[in-house]
Amino acid sequence: MRASVPSHITGFFSAKRHDDPMKSGSMGCGLTLDLKAITTIEPAEETEIFLNYERSDAPVSRFVVNKLSRSPVRVQTELEMPLGAGFGASGAGALGSAYSLNASFELGMTANQAAAVAHIAEVIYGTGLGDVIAQNIGGLVIRSKAGGPGIGKVDRIPVPPLWINYVVRGPISTKEVLSDPKIMKGINCEGKASLKELLKKPTLKDFMRLSRRFATRTELASNWASDAIEAVESSGGFASMILLGDAVFALGSSDSSQALKEFGAVGTTFISQRGANLD
């Protein structure tokens, strides 16, 4: 059994904490990308998790495996996306594990039920709040009510499968940011204001504009990221920070690619119009 899950990059967000992980989550808007996590499940002597062909602790995926496997399995996840740079890799691995375990053991869970297990794992380990629910649906996803899959509310802004360019310098610890009350206060205030403004007339352009403003106002962007965003804008393009990573994405064009080149190796992918699925 094989499952594919798209990356998810967040443009802006506000977090909501609750004792019940299914009522925890985030509101905001983000984009799923065709850089996928591909997870396969095979019967094994003892349960093992491999990430990009290396044995891994992968606590978020392990939580899901412990919950859903009925006998020992070898779980193998290949990531097309960078790890720890805001692409929702942990959520993608956990979600792919949930889908493929559900299928392998014929557990009879719906998409939302399987995704809920991955969401709970993310919340417990502090690795993400809104990636799983967005990765489960796919596209340019608005999260208008916080919560796990089936409880949180999601909708899409319809967009073509446009090209997206990106550069990555390194990770920002999601856990560290999410657990700092001072940083979170500013994020939550800006995130809510951005969502309110987006919902007036949701378009891709406004998503880019509000994401850019959020990155500036919350001061989450490093100097490197700010310079990269400005370089794209000087070339006439649209860019913002990938939350939460020291990474920048831009609407694809040869100009934006050219502008990003001096900031690192430019990756190119496109918007994924589908969510998690079995292959």
Next chain:
Amino acid sequence: MRASVPSHITGFFSAKRHDDPMKSGSMGCGLTLDLKAITTIEPAEETEIFLNYERSDAPVSRFVVNKLSRSPVRVQTELEMPLGAGFGASGAGALGSAYSLNASFELGMTANQAAAVAHIAEVIYGTGLGDVIAQNIGGLVIRSKAGGPGIGKVDRIPVPPLWINYVVRGPISTKEVLSDPKIMKGINCEGKASLKELLKKPTLKDFMRLSRRFATRTELASNWASDAIEAVESSGGFASMILLGDAVFALGSSDSSQALKEFGAVGTTFISQRGANLD
């Protein structure tokens, strides 16, 4: 601007009527297929709708065009699916029109908001109750609460993009069935029971089994359709009726294709894992 919308074939359903079209809809389960409706919008001297390159009344699409266009347009829909045979062609055309008008005129509607206009059109013209909300999400879609997009509740049973075979003899008038209180009473009772049973452990197999039972018990299947379903079953496969058409679908295999051959030209497609989208 171009939008693609998958077909939607219903396996079983129950209908809910309400004065507010957004609270009208159906519960049940169905499958979206890669046979698409492709809709393009161009500026024009006067508003015209073309269906498969012929000028058409297309009242459902016209309702959407009247609601959403800001100046005269030529709306052209090409159908890869049969018309009037339970593939949700009217919903697909209306949904594709809504998506492409939303993009063309930069209306800033979300996917659910655009789809709501298509759903309302379907309800008003009596051409469908649950196709649009399912076509908007894609996959093997469970509708667990009736209503338009954003109000009704949908979830998916995760399935791979499996091959589906089908044969079509002709149309059943959706409008006629949906407006006959005696027929609807039996449908609603069976539809609710089927959904309740599916939700216990939602799998593709159970979807096929319950759809088959629904078609038999509601007596909606013609003798031709019943014979075709039985032929597939005799070959070891799974089949049911496409609601609401004189048409049969089967999980793809060379045996099921062989079995269906004597009932008409066998079409082959696969399960669509994505919903409506801009191209």
